[in-house]
Amino acid sequence: MSITQKGDELRFDENLFIVSKTDLKGKITYANDLFIEISGYKEQELLNIHHNILRHPDMPKAIFKLLWDRVQAGNEIFAYVKNRTKNNFYYWVHAYITPMIDTKTNRVIGYHSVRRAPSLKGIAVIEPLYQKMINAEKQGGISASTAILENTLSQLKVSYDAFILSYE
Numbered sequence: 001m002s003i004t005q006k007g008d009e010l011r012f013d014e015n016l017f018i019v020s021k022t023d024l025k026g027k028i029t030y031a032n033d034l035f036i037e038i039s040g041y042k043e044q045e046l047l048n049i050h051h052n053i054l055r056h057p058d059m060p061k062a063i064f065k066l067l068w069d070r071v072q073a074g075n076e077i078f079a080y081v082k083n084r085t086k087n088n089f090y091y092w093v094h095a096y097i098t099p100m101i102d103t104k105t106n107r108v109i110g111y112h113s114v115r116r117a118p119s120l121k122g123i124a125v126i127e128p129l130y131q132k133m134i135n136a137e138k139q140g141g142i143s144a145s146t147a148i149l150e151n152t153l154s155q156l157k158v159s160y161d162a163f164i165l166s167y168e
């Protein structure tokens with residue numbers, strides 16, 4: 001069994017990857033079998049649909065802004081993402097998102113996300129941080145939420161990337 005359920009949470013086997021590709025706007029162009037299975041959607045319900053179909057309300061907008069800023073600039077990003085399934089379950093992923101480059105034209109033609117099961121230690125750190133960021137967003141929008149993230153990083157004296165990768 002690659003997917004297990006505990007309450008409202010789904011967890012997937014740590015040796016497996018959830019994979020998707022999107023076009024430049026974030027519409028899903030490919031989803032692997034595990035993506036389809038855990039999401040609760042049929043492949044036809046996912047293809048050509050925006051990736052925010054999985055968006056969970058516990059995710060800060062500031063994380064998605066950071067994600068898009070990074071990949072649109074041609075860079076990669078690691079991020080913890082909590083996703084919501086069709087049947088209102090949730091699952092945490094540790095995502096690695098990269099631009100896909102057409103080698104002939106050297107242009108970005110879409111984006112690629114490979115996700116592993118995050119460590120419980122990582123979730124235990126990220127979940128309360130995201131909660132704080134969401135609360136800040138309600139008052140002061142994305143800039144207030146980004147400030148919470150930046151303050152956390154500067155207190156720990158680490159970059160975003162080092163922070164995210166330290167809880168593997």
Ligand SMILES: Cc1cc2nc3c(=O)[nH]c(=O)nc-3n(C[C@H](O)[C@H](O)[C@H](O)COP(=O)(O)O)c2cc1C
Nearest residue numbers: 022026051052054055056064081083097111112113
């Ligand atoms: C390759 C790629 C994979 C993404 N994967 C997810 C994902 O698994 N869950 C999610 O909520 N957003 C994902 N996003 C971000 C969404 O495009 C979107 O920014 C996010 O769901 C917030 O949606 P909203 O801006 O409409 O609120 C991904 C984006 C890209 C480029």
